[in-house]
Amino acid sequence: MTNSTMDDIDLRILNCLLERADLPHKEIGQRVHLTGQAVGARVRKLQELGVIEGYTIRWNPDKIGLSVHAFVTVFMTSNHAHQTFQSFVQHKEQIVELHRVGGEGCYWMRVRVGTQAELTALLDELLQYGNYKVSLSIGQMK
Template identity: 60%
Template sequence: MNETIDATDLRILQILIQDAKRSNKEIGEEVHLTGQAVGARVRKLQDMGVIEGYTVKWNPERIGLGLQAFVTVFLNSGDKHPAFRAFVAAREDIVEVHRVSGEGCYLMQVQTGSTEQLGELLEALLPLGNYRVNLSIGVEKSRK
């Protein structure tokens, strides 16, 4: 794809990053384009893979998922990676997983409602390897 991104595209992207619910008309008023022209630029950014999707900010504590932990996973052996990926795919309490360099093999972000639920996840993880757990005790807002 030979399309380029200009300053207006970048401004539209920045507005959407701040509030993806803004209408094309509202964005157009800020960037001096019609809503239809903004829509065309947003579709172009989607087609180019710059915009991959949209998300919702939510408060997990409001639905009983107030315990957040970061688990460093140390797999028992190199052949455990496929089993670990299957384990992750089957768990709804695992929010995100990163394969990492340095200490450990993976870093998991886990969201549960209680320490008992976290303990159950960790118990199920043991056949694959060891782990280290860090509990989140607060979140700082980013500048995004």
Template identity: 60%
Template sequence: MNETIDATDVRILQILIRDAKRSNKEIGEEVHLTGQAVGARVRKLQDLGVIEGYTVKWNPDRLGLGLKAFVTVFLNSGDKHAAFRTFIAEREDVVEVHRVSGEGCYLMQVQTGTTEQLGELLEALLPLGNYRLSLSIGVEKSQY
């Protein structure tokens, strides 16, 4: 752990991960600091790059985007990486992409509303390589 980050900083971070809308005063009551002191620590965590930004937790099912899948991508050749990066940048249904070691080149998380939409994504992916598909049937725990 970084020397400039102590247990109180970690506790503040854990609170913000659960609910980033908590006020500095509320957080301070939990960690026994003033709201002003919490604000200073949060700014320090931002300056150190520990806190990179804030986001919204949302329910994709409410927007008709309830189909989540994980796609392991096997590119046809080494010169397809640039084309693949362009492909994912243009796709709104691609949520997250990891370049991985082991089996496959990339692991994509995708989110669509229907199996037809998922099929269209997979069809568009075929010129770049092959894939293995796993459908999500539930999430046990997510901190995001």
């Protein structure tokens, strides 16, 4: 499905779900002037076509002790380490996002841990793949 095959109602349904993924189809239907059943059919179509890939929740990591939020740029020291580095990252739950990037660095990671000591331990492990630069979040604005 491309933008040319999506109509305005599909886009409005998608925007409702992006705003709040747990909205009942009936409530979305009231917003877009369709029945809940019609909204459900359109949502299933958007899922089948890969426009909607899944659902997520908003959460407060501080409430469960993950108060250190860091952004790490990784500079690989070897062209041959990428595969093992990517495998390493897949097994580290503290690394919540990994992006291969162009420009400064090779990878960008978003990390959540409970303490500075946990962050230091993770950074020490990263040294087997390359160097890094760390920026700590001091507050989320959006």
